[in-house]
Amino acid sequence: MALQRWQCCISIIWMLPKARISFFPAILFILFSLLQVPSATPTSLKGQKAVFRHSNITNEYGTLSPGTKIPSLQAFTLCVDIRLKEMSANGVAVFTYNTDKQTKPSSLKHELSIMVESKHIVIWLFRKSISVEKILPLHTWHSLCLTWNSQRHTARIYVNGTLEGDKKTGKKILGQNGSLVLGRRHRRLADRLQVDLEMAFVGELYLFRLWDHEKSSQSIANLNCEDGNIITWDRQQWAFNGTILEDDTTLACSVDSTDSMNATVTTNTTTSITTDVESTTTPSENITGNNTDNQTLSMMTVPPNSKGTENVIFKNFEKY
Template structure:
């Protein structure tokens, strides 16, 4: 009899855990940061969304680091492409690589002084294949990456690591060390005026894919959530 009761209690506990996992409410991370404190091939933040198709992409975020080597800032992979949308800082201080659908381009002559907060927005349109960056409120030229193919398939989106395989293949030498905050993603190209409102932290429309004020995410390993200090 006792065994039966214990078995029923265990089933009830597992059901409660499953319900809590499935029904967890998005988290408002206003005035918070993700802190990535060490070089590792495991620690990361996984961002969750139900969307599976993107004709266009805009990703905006703020980051703070003292790294001079290369590192991944934002990595979205699907089964078809491990680099379906990737923001990757090259080991030369003035180069940021943007990849979409496996294609890639480098934005040059940028400025990322270490130990300072930087805002960055990246856009890409699958119809014309054109991408653009906005770094600390200043726009770059527009560069072609890949056209004619929207991002399609269930995405795995990672902060803190660069995916070489779908959901994995992390390299500690490409891991991010520092802080990331105010991340938003939209499934369309934001206007210049809307990007400027994001940069100024004014009244902008939050991301409809990832919204820092209502974010679904999972932390794997030693990543901290702390107060943002400007």
């Protein structure tokens, strides 16, 4: 019996090195397999631009995706990069944001918008226009930023990081839960959203971002690739009609761009009203935005009509 136990022990000892030899490759194979598992598909649109090729196609535009909403804001910073290819006689609409339904279809006064005319940048803010004399050469990328603060009652427009103009606006608040359209003007009617071709944008649009505070001139000059904390250039927040998204590795914040190596990307997702211009206190009076619909606006497109407009029907649209 003792001899049998001894032989058994010798057999086990003799087998251990072989077990280790056969086990080690298995561990390496498992680790290698884990390393080969592809990471989650990034949702960032940095490296992709929206290309608007035609001025006579209504269903070539971008909108906020269902569930993406803009809250009421007492201050904000909005930036977008554009490269114009054509300039119509009436100018072009970079984007339009509307909150109130239009009782008169002919009315096109926007809650917020940036437009470009031959020698002017035209800002719509609280349904009033602000004109800044600035020529934007065609076929060249330009970064446009608009800041606003209700406590200083001032809107400021920056072009390529340089302050080009400011305007007193009065003490207001940006309306919430509106409809935002890239590259086209639109009307928010009682039961639908209507996109038209007047002042249609032809060119490239990139890196639309919105923050809930007013950034300083220095921050605008050094903005780089920072994400907006309300709206940023991400496929989860945007929906595009038509085949307008196009890859471009030469874009400023593309993954393959050297600029992105030095970019500071923030992930702040708070919605508190702050400003990095100067510290301010919240007004004692109660400021409320438009009592707009809190439901997700599920949209369905229909063919354009004879007047060069496209209707987007709002399902679950409630009176606000």
